[in-house]
Amino acid sequence: MAGIFVVAKKEFLDHVMGKKFLAILAILMIISLLAMYQGVESYNKQLDSYKGQIAEIEEHPEGMPPGWMPEKPSILFVFQMMSALFGILGAILAIAIGFNLISGEKESGSLKSLLSHPVFRDTIINGKALGGMGALGFAMLVMTLLSIGILMMLGIMPTGDEFVRILVFMGFTLLFMFSFFAIALMCSTIAKNSTRAITYTLVIFIVISFVMPIAGTFVGMQLAGDMPEFSGVRVEIQETNESGDISKEEQIEEQERIQEERQEEMQEYWKKVMGIQEMFSIADPLSNFNKVSAAVLNPRFQSFRGFFGPMGEPPAETSILEALGIVWKNLLVLLLFPVVMFAIAYIRFMRMDIR
Amino acid sequence: MALYKRNTIKRGKRDNQNADEMIKTENLTKVYNGNKAVDNLNLEIAEGDIFGFLGPNGAGKSTTILMLVGMIEPTDGKCFINDLEVARNPIKVKEIIGYLPENVGFYGNMTAEQNLDYFARFYATMDANERKKRIEELLELVQLDSVSQKVGGYSRGMTQRLGFAQALLNNPEVILLDEPTTNLDPEGVVQLRQTLKKLSDEGKTIFFSSHILAEVAQVCNTIGIISNGTLIERGTLDEIKTKLDVRKTVKIIVETTNEDIPKIEHENIVNVEYKGRRAVIEAKSDIREDISRYLVENNIGIKELRIEEPTLEDIFMESVYKGKGGK
Structure with a gap:
């Protein structure tokens, strides 16, 4: 057990003191700062608008629709804007530190030197995984402290719920980064050299994150059948119809019924498409991360509402646990994905001939 | 000198093994993609012997050593170091062997001392003081004690010398050297020979693999010749000469x-x-x-x-x- 920490400590220090890690972390920080700056600017505009609306209500309560209240913007909006960026850059950082962990040592010959001493192979791969995850955790800690620090410097104090949601979001971002770290580690174990390892990793990244979801949408649209016609144009309502036996009210009712049916057909159609598309992107950490992030960062998160869903009341606020309950499948995949990838890397490394 | 102090290792006995055998292979075979890299190899090397494992490139020397140190799994057969079957006792075996791989490599971002200290940490018996003392001794032995640069900046000869130091890190009973003179300058080769003789005098068993006969002839008292994965002959230099001299005139x-x-x-x-x-x-x-x-x-x-x-x-x-x- 002590050996794992010997390996993990060395790997962690190699990563966090390495130029590659520091360069990508610096880029991540700069881009995040810019995104935060934009996000905070938008947040402040929304806050000003909210304050204006509140003032308006207080001055002229009679001019507002009954029961209507403007919604106070959440600072989580800033993180919603950052989440996609975090995802991509986090994946790049994870790939960068993972792709040559084993292949690099094979190439340099240090793996043979290391393995000639009394250390189990699982100690090495576990230590490497632990060290890499520690380095990613360190990067995420820096980013979290930086983000919260900037908010506080700008005089924005997150509420307790927002604070929890930010931390949970950062935690899931880390989990997402582990997924790509595990892919890179697996490729590093399988590939003969680091060039092949990075190639395999990028191919997997592109296929599961971009090709599969696009293919899923295409296949979904093919399998879901013809898209139902949706007509937003109402037929002119006559006082009575040609035969004179249907009243105007009945015509309106009939038309609304047809509209509703079509809406339901359309919603059903898109549910089918999205269902098939989800099947294609089930193994995509990016899609799952985006869904989990949306659930965590949006207090009014609802799962599929359909593009043509009824535009009635805004969805009710959900607690973070409720939101995570909605996306539990995505969460499960996000948790299982790195485990499966690491298991492949582990088995391969344990059995490989070191030549 | 403390470097050559004998390890005291308790040896278990197997019924079928001579007590003096330190390295033994039984029908050792390794097949890669249908080709036998090592074919039914049977070797017995006595304690304190300097055994030269000679053969042309691609003959199966490195593959044999890699099986002896547990880096690759034999397709068939077994190998033993000090009565311990390598495949079943990899850690115990590694505690008593030192291995210098062909084209040895290190962590380029670390100094020689840091590299050796990292490896030494896997020996439960070595505390911080012992590690420090041992590393100083070894770096002095390979004349890298005054070099402070990181290993990434080393020449190939310096890396090879550091490789020799790491092979002696645990004061091993059995030392396996794969083409140890590669990249060494003439002075380095002479020093290596002298060190090997000293180690042999201390009772260490040395397995010296090379494709250069002159090197093996200089330091080894017994040799084995391998070609196409098969052991052709083994014995003392004179025995080999007699056995292999097929000339009719x-x-x-x-x-x-x-x-x-x-x-x-x-x-x-x-x-x-x-x-x-x-x-x-x-x-x-x-x-x-x-x-x-x-x-x-x-x-x-x-x-x-x-x-x-x-x-x-x-x-x-x-x-x-x-x-x-x-x-």
Whole structure:
């Protein structure tokens, strides 16, 4: 057990003191700062608008629709804007530190030197995984402290719920980064050299994150059948119809019924498409991360509402646990994905001939 | 010197093993993609022996060593170090062996001391003080004690010397060296030979793999010749010479003192090359006595009359590259 920490400590220090890690972390920080700056600017505009609306209500309560209240913007909006960026850059950082962990040592010959001493192979791969995850955790800690620090410097104090949601979001971002770290580690174990390892990793990244979801949408649209016609144009309502036996009210009712049916057909159609598309992107950490992030960062998160869903009341606020309950499948995949990838890397490394 | 202090290792006994055997392979075989890199190899190397494992590139030397150190799994057969089966006791075996891989590598972002300290941390018996002392001794031995730069900036020769130091890190009972003189300068080669002899005097068993016969002949007391994954011969240098010398003729060198050699005729002579007072005679048997008598009868003084022994190199080239080794 002590050996794992010997390996993990060395790997962690190699990563966090390495130029590659520091360069990508610096880029991540700069881009995040810019995104935060934009996000905070938008947040402040929304806050000003909210304050204006509140003032308006207080001055002229009679001019507002009954029961209507403007919604106070959440600072989580800033993180919603950052989440996609975090995802991509986090994946790049994870790939960068993972792709040559084993292949690099094979190439340099240090793996043979290391393995000639009394250390189990699982100690090495576990230590490497632990060290890499520690380095990613360190990067995420820096980013979290930086983000919260900037908010506080700008005089924005997150509420307790927002604070929890930010931390949970950062935690899931880390989990997402582990997924790509595990892919890179697996490729590093399988590939003969680091060039092949990075190639395999990028191919997997592109296929599961971009090709599969696009293919899923295409296949979904093919399998879901013809898209139902949706007509937003109402037929002119006559006082009575040609035969004179249907009243105007009945015509309106009939038309609304047809509209509703079509809406339901359309919603059903898109549910089918999205269902098939989800099947294609089930193994995509990016899609799952985006869904989990949306659930965590949006207090009014609802799962599929359909593009043509009824535009009635805004969805009710959900607690973070409720939101995570909605996306539990995505969460499960996000948790299982790195485990499966690491298991492949582990088995391969344990059995490989070191030549 | 503390470097060569003997380890005290308790040895278990197996019924089928001689107590003096430190390295043993039983029908060791490794197959890659249907090709036998090592084919049914049976070796026994005694404690304290310096064993030269000789063979051309691709003969199966490195594959054998890699199986002995547990880096690759044999397709068939077993190998033992100090009675311990390598596949079943990899950690115990690694505690008593030192291994210098061919083209040894290190962590380029660390100094020599840091590299050795990292490896030394895997030995439960070495505390921080012992590690420090041992590393200092080894770096002094390989003359890297005054080098402070990171290993990434080392020349190949320096890396090789550091490789030798890491192979001795745990004061091993058995030292396996794969092409150890690669990248070393002549001075480094001489120092390596001297160190190996010292280690052998201390009772260490040394497995020295090389494709260069002269190197093996310099330091090893027994050798094994491998070709195409098969052990062709093994024994002392003289035994190997005798066993592998498949030539049917002997070469006799004759040199006279004051005049050219007259034409020599003998039923056993196959060929003669005359060069003034010197002749090289190829004969079916040792006919020196007849030649001597003939020259004395003709009043010709003899300066030299000897059989030219084939060098081990000649025999090696003959047997491995052209003869017995070719499959």
